[in-house]
Amino acid sequence: MNENSESNLQKLFAESLINDNVFMITTTVDTGFEWQAVDECKEKLNKNVKIIKERGKIYLNVFWNQFAQIQEMRSIDNIFIVADVRKFEFSGISKEADLQLFKDAVRDDMKLKKALNAWKNITGFQGKIYPTTDEYNRAEKDRKLCNTIVTPIKGKKRGQDPSDTEKDEILRYRVTCERIGKHIFESAEVARAIGGELQDKYLWLVDLSTYYLEVVCKVIGNELITQLRVTHESKHHRNIISFGPTTLRATVCYNLLRLAHPNLGDIIIDPMCGSGSIPIEAALVYSQCYIMGGDNHPKAVFRTKSNIEASSSKCKIDLLHWNVSQLPFKDSFVDIVVTDMPFGKRSGRMIDNRILYKEILIELGRIMKPLTGRSVLLTYDRRSFSMALQTARNLFCVTKTLGVNIGGLQAAVYVLKRTDMSYEQFKPKFVKHNV
């Protein structure tokens, strides 16, 4: 394809411009789970919705009245309004000339009004997006006089909540840039160039830490995607207040659970629940299922208990202190097992996984319902997993494998279905530990 021909993103953006009630959004997704996000969008919005899927993100056009559904989606993390998509012909020789292209685009061509209105309505920003020169000068003067440094909220939140604004407050903003590809300029230089031009055009106040609006510029090859952040707090932070060393993001938990396709009345267990992130997400989403979790570490059980108690709806989860190789269930009892196995990094040791993983698969083979039982297992230790699967072969068939990124580690998700093979022949091979 010609480098300068219209990209799919440009086409999607052009489609959003035709209808005043439609705007383009992009959301981040935990890498490897993009299809789960696509499926959730189709399920919750419309099965025909056009979605562009890229590594770690999706793009789509939505109607105004669909935004509430987008915000309720659980597979996605941060949400942005796409304000502009365009391509450039960079010289690749002169940095000044290439940066000037961004400045010219912001000054002369970018029409951000629709996206800014959408951002204001969605975030509940009460202040001024289009201040007069007088208002801007006064605000800058006041800022210098009082030398007010608003302390940024520490922790998970980004900038300041736009809905906390007063009516006469002028928009405080910052521009960040992420770049993929070979360029003669740095990301920070793009952010400065675009940020400076936005300030001249709109008279906003630059504020790198207590901003209300974050403009995120993505330069991918010769394409610039200008986005306005909507989520003040990443959606993966929901549910947990008491974190363990390997607490999973709620978005990852949701995606793992989705892969198991829970049905009404299913029994879902997480036999190595750590701080309880999987059972809590399960109880919140699949409230018509019976959810149970357990761990062999007393601290983990205690952490899960406090997270359950702190959860908004005091989720109904049965919690036990147990050993995964000796679970307190009769044979063929459980419909779904979703668990995050010790990676052998950050949690557990690879050498121990060799035995533990085999014990896990054999025990799951015992408790899961033949033919219908499914399990979704997350691990970093593919080698121990393959060896365990060899031992437990015939008890399971692997229906799907995904490569996913968990906190920077290349992990794998295995979706297994229990076959109708009898468990009996696997029984004597392992000596059970006491719980």
Ligand SMILES: C[S@@+](CC[C@H](N)C(=O)[O-])C[C@H]1O[C@@H](n2cnc3c(N)ncnc32)[C@H](O)[C@@H]1O
């Ligand atoms: C990767 S962590 C799970 C983290 C959890 N998903 C969370 O979000 O906090 C693995 C867990 O397996 C537990 N574990 C290790 N060996 C176990 C065993 N034999 N029986 C039960 N739990 C075990 C560890 O205590 C640890 O909490």
